[in-house]
Amino acid sequence: MGRVIGPPAAGSLLANPYPLAAKRCIGFGSGPKTPNVPIFLQSSELRFSNHREAPRRAAEPRSGSCRSNFSIPIMGKVNYKKMKGSQNLRQRLLLSTLSGTPILVEDIRADDKFPGLRPHEISLLRLFDRVTDDCVVEINDTGTKFKYKPGVVMGGRRVAHDCGVSRAIGYFLEPLIVLGLFGKKPLEIRLKGITNDSKDPCVDTFRSTTLPILKRFGVPSEGLDLKIESRGVPPLGGGEVVLSVPIVQALSAVTWIDEGMVKRIRGWTFSAKVSSQFEIQMIHAARGIFNNLLPDVHIFTDHKAGLQAGNSPGYGISLVAETNAGCCISADTTISYARGDDVGDMEDEKKELKPPQDVGFVVSSLRSMPSRHFQGPGGEVDAIWSRNVEADQRLSGRRIQY
Known part of the structure; x- marks a missing residue:
C-alpha cells in the first residue's frame, strides 16, 4: 500500500526536467488506491498524480491554441503543527491522523548518544502508512526530524505488518485499535513480532481488558476480536496475532468512576x-x-x-x-x-x-x-x-x- 518516495530513475517518465533545489531525505507514503498512480514528492512540493501526464518540455503553443502539452498540479503550502521531542509519539500520530492535521516533529533525542527515531517508532510510522490512504512521511538523514501528512483511514482485510523485535505487538495495538474504529471499512490486520514481554501489554492482557472496555463505549462486539496464532518472546520474537476491528460512527460518552468490587x-x-x-x-x-x-x-x-x-x-x-x-x-x-x-x-x-x-x-x-x-x-x-x-x-x- 505504501511506496517509497525518492528521486525517479534517469530517463523515466517521472524524471523532472526542471532544476529544483536538492533536498536529501528518507520518506515513504501511500498514494490513492487507483492503478498507475505513482506518487512523487520533491522539495518544491510538486506532486505528479499520473504518469500518463508526466511533465515534458513545454512546446510552443500552436496557432489558435493556448493549451500546453502537459499539466503540473501544484500543491498549496502545507501548514505543519510543530512539535519537539519523542514524547507521546503514538498519541501525536493518532490524533494527527484522526483530525487530519499534518505535524512536524523536531529534536527527536538530539542530545542522546544514539539520536533520532528508534526502530519501533519507524515501524509505527510504516504501520500508519499501511492502514491509511495518501499518507506521506519524510524523515531526515539523522532521524531527529520528520514530517507526517496524514491520509484517510481505509481499513480493509488481509493487511499485514511486521512489528519487529524492538517493542512488543502491544505497543502497536493500542493506537491501532482506535485508528481502526474510524476507518472506511472494517480492519483485519495480521501483526508479527513479540506477543509477550515485560515492557508492553501482552496480547492476553489486551484481549481480556482493552476489548471489553471498548464495548462500554459503544463498540459492537461483532467483529471485535484478537486471535493469537503463535507466541513470540524476546529477543527473537516470532509471534503472530490477527486483530479485527469494526467501524463506528461515534463513540458513546461514559461516566465510569467506580471500580467496584x-x-x-x-x-x-x-x-x-x-x-x-x-x-x-x-x-x-x-x-x-x-x-x-x-x-x-x-x-x-x-x-x-x-x-x-x-x-x-x-x-x-x-x-x-x-x-x-x-x-x-x-x-x-x-x-x-x-x-x-x-x-x-x-x-x-x-x-x-x-x-x-x-x-x-x-x-x-x-x-x-x-x-x-x-x-x-x-x-x-x-x-x-x-x-x-x-x-x-x-x-x-x-x-x-x-
Missing part, C-alpha cells in the same frame, strides 16, 4: 519452547493466594510448541480481576532472555531465569505490584494493580483503594 478472577499462562510444567507451577503459586480469598478463580494454560512457539524460549502469566462495575484489573509478566539492545549484548543468555513459582506469587500478590499504570517499562512485573494494599484486603470483596 472484585467478583471473579481469570488468568492465562503460556509457555513457549520450555516445559509445560512451568505453567503448572505458576498456577499453583497463584492459586495458593487466591483460593483463600475468592472462590471463582480459573487460570487456563496455553502451551506452544513447534512453529507456534516462536523463535525464543519463555513463559509468563496474565491475570484479570473482574469487578461488579465492569472494571478489569489486570497484571502480567513474561520471563525470557533480554534483547541485545536492552543490555548492550546477549550476556544475560547465561543468566538464570526467574523460577515460575516466584512469577506466579509476585503477579498474584497485590502488595508487590507497582503503582497503577499501563505497562510502563521499569518493573519486572508490569501491572494496573494498586500499591500499598494490606495483605488481608487482597480481593476479599471490599473495595480496592488506590
Whole structure:
C-alpha cells in the first residue's frame, strides 16, 4: 500500500526536467488506491498524480491554441503543527491522523548518544502508512526530524505488518485499535513480532481488558476480536496475532468512576519452547493466594510448541480481576532472555531465569505490584494493580483503594 518516495530513475517518465533545489531525505507514503498512480514528492512540493501526464518540455503553443502539452498540479503550502521531542509519539500520530492535521516533529533525542527515531517508532510510522490512504512521511538523514501528512483511514482485510523485535505487538495495538474504529471499512490486520514481554501489554492482557472496555463505549462486539496464532518472546520474537476491528460512527460518552468490587478472577499462562510444567507451577503459586480469598478463580494454560512457539524460549502469566462495575484489573509478566539492545549484548543468555513459582506469587500478590499504570517499562512485573494494599484486603470483596 505504501511506496517509497525518492528521486525517479534517469530517463523515466517521472524524471523532472526542471532544476529544483536538492533536498536529501528518507520518506515513504501511500498514494490513492487507483492503478498507475505513482506518487512523487520533491522539495518544491510538486506532486505528479499520473504518469500518463508526466511533465515534458513545454512546446510552443500552436496557432489558435493556448493549451500546453502537459499539466503540473501544484500543491498549496502545507501548514505543519510543530512539535519537539519523542514524547507521546503514538498519541501525536493518532490524533494527527484522526483530525487530519499534518505535524512536524523536531529534536527527536538530539542530545542522546544514539539520536533520532528508534526502530519501533519507524515501524509505527510504516504501520500508519499501511492502514491509511495518501499518507506521506519524510524523515531526515539523522532521524531527529520528520514530517507526517496524514491520509484517510481505509481499513480493509488481509493487511499485514511486521512489528519487529524492538517493542512488543502491544505497543502497536493500542493506537491501532482506535485508528481502526474510524476507518472506511472494517480492519483485519495480521501483526508479527513479540506477543509477550515485560515492557508492553501482552496480547492476553489486551484481549481480556482493552476489548471489553471498548464495548462500554459503544463498540459492537461483532467483529471485535484478537486471535493469537503463535507466541513470540524476546529477543527473537516470532509471534503472530490477527486483530479485527469494526467501524463506528461515534463513540458513546461514559461516566465510569467506580471500580467496584472484585467478583471473579481469570488468568492465562503460556509457555513457549520450555516445559509445560512451568505453567503448572505458576498456577499453583497463584492459586495458593487466591483460593483463600475468592472462590471463582480459573487460570487456563496455553502451551506452544513447534512453529507456534516462536523463535525464543519463555513463559509468563496474565491475570484479570473482574469487578461488579465492569472494571478489569489486570497484571502480567513474561520471563525470557533480554534483547541485545536492552543490555548492550546477549550476556544475560547465561543468566538464570526467574523460577515460575516466584512469577506466579509476585503477579498474584497485590502488595508487590507497582503503582497503577499501563505497562510502563521499569518493573519486572508490569501491572494496573494498586500499591500499598494490606495483605488481608487482597480481593476479599471490599473495595480496592488506590
